[in-house]
Amino acid sequence: MKDWHKLFPNKEAFIVFSLYIILFVFQGVFITASKTENGVYDYNTTLVVFLSELLKLVISATLYTLKRENKPHLFKAIVKDYNLLLLYFIPSLLYCFYNNLAFINLSHYDPTSYYILLQFRVVLTAILFQFLFQKKLAFVQWISLGILTIGCMIKNFDAASVKSKGDTDLWSQIFNMYFLSINFQNFCSCLAGTYNEYLLKTKGSNVDIFLQNVFMYIDSLLCNFFILICKGEVTTMFQDLQSLGDIFVILITVNSAIVGIVTSFFLKNLNSILKTYASALELIITAIVCYILFKIVITGYTIVSICLVVIAVAMYFRNPVNNVNINNSSEKDTRDLKPLLNVVVD
Template sequence: MKQFSSLFPNKEAFIIFALYIILFVFQGVFVTASKTENGGYDYNTTLVVFLSEVLKLTASALIYTYKKDYLLHKNKTYSAVYVKKPQLITAICIHYKLLLLYFIPSLLYCFYNNLAFINLSHYDPTSYYILLQFRVVLTALLFQCLFKKNLTYMQWVSLGILTLGCMIKNFDAASIQSKGDTDLWSQLFNIYFLSINFQNFCSCLAGTYNEYLLKNQGSDVDIFLQNVFMYLDSVICNFFILMFKGELGTIVDDFEALGDIFVLLIIVNSAVVGIVTSFFLKNLNSILKTYASALELVITAVVCYMLFNIVITGFTVLSICLVSIAVAMYFKNPVSNVNPNITDSKDKEPLLEVTSK
């Protein structure tokens, strides 16, 4: 139970952890179900990402606006201090520097979300999520730099096993694509391999920097206001991508292709995922986030086998086993980077958002 309490400071943190995994499994399934027979999409994927960000922004702004007026904060002596919540526009003006800082993770997440559609069109969901685990080592290095927390030997061993599992799965995916051809290495290190690794880079840098903003630069700022900053910047970034791709002129026609049920589910599920991720990083940490992503592999492999008849190969089983071992090792020796606004000490009340009666 000691390890469990180190991983999850409270019950809500465990719920966020589980919900994060489930929602990302759904996202992979929905995107796969929306593909055409030739593996492409008959809708504008950039527009789908843009609408998801608009939905996230709208939801965060509404929740912040209609929340009750008081937030509970604590000073260094852990005495309660009540601060009246400013109106949305006023809050944006007050924290404009934080708004500008959020352009960094917003742009990175913008690349990540758009690349997800491209890479899922060339990999099955299980292979896709396994290949995404290459980000774990880079996440660990960035985590150490930003939070000045050195990982232990066993934590690094765990990360190494996780990376090995990903390498084996990448070899498996390349073998299937080559279908016995001698050009295996070109399949292994092709443009989509580079694409998914750039997506990994965007993911780990955005996630770690987002955690840094949530717990340091914006530690005393309401999480839904920070979400407003993130998604406002994301909407702007995605708008410029639409403009850069020359798709603004066809946007009306593109809307007509968004009536498919799976496309609507992608938009809604992506919006929920974004908000849940902010709570994940606020209450847990980006290292645990990489392991949560790894746990998606087992569920995704089973679900895709049942729904899409995607074969589970021996390499896939070996990869999943290695990933599972790495996760088990980590759970026995987790990284502690609790939000400074949350404590698990019995003589200190946790810093939580509360409502006035």
């Protein structure tokens, strides 16, 4: 493809793109598999998010220390760039809401419907992207975003019609509490992702990406700890740890930690617009995997939705947003990740 280099500046960037899709598919499947037969979770989901953020912090701090070279010690670096640490409270709080809402919404939607409905965020992401980076999207790019949104709307009618079964109003099923919940999750996702990209490429462009991750996850731990306090679950944390021994809960925690690290490299080297299309591509894989594992039927609405998403993605790939980093540091950052990617690929 002639514009392939506009999408992926190097091989490592394409690997990051692929890993992002695969890991998020795994996350939806693991969370669905961890539910009981009644569709609820028999473990503390907020504690799982808290432990995931703690694991991300440990990984990021370790990677910063291993590749520190002539850079300051971790604690000195945190003190030096404390302003950036404070700025990361904004995306950290939004990601905190997003991660906790994922469990709630996946308890009421199957993974395919969940990921399709999450695509409502694309237009808002585009608007925020233009505002923060002063880059206008082309007409064709807006058309592809519109097609993507229509695909999501069709799937939402599908999910509502299945639930209503003729005994309740269809519109009340569409615009219910969980529809509002998943759209608040969409808002948190697109604002957090776009603002995180803004920090990575502007305010923190000269700061090591692993150090920026440390800032993010310190703030995330504080935000999730605050939620545990609000829910009155701090005193029972150690008791709740006993319920986290299930294999799927462990996989959720570890996979979430890896997703967090990969997402930071995605936003640093690519952009939040491409991130929404990567999320859209998850739909096809998720639909197939959920049909095989959970016998979740692929309806006609789902097929139409996926087809529209594929068309939108194909249109975007032919007219991508230029993802050149503001300070041209993306090549350096993917080199920082290259040893890790080699381990994953091998």
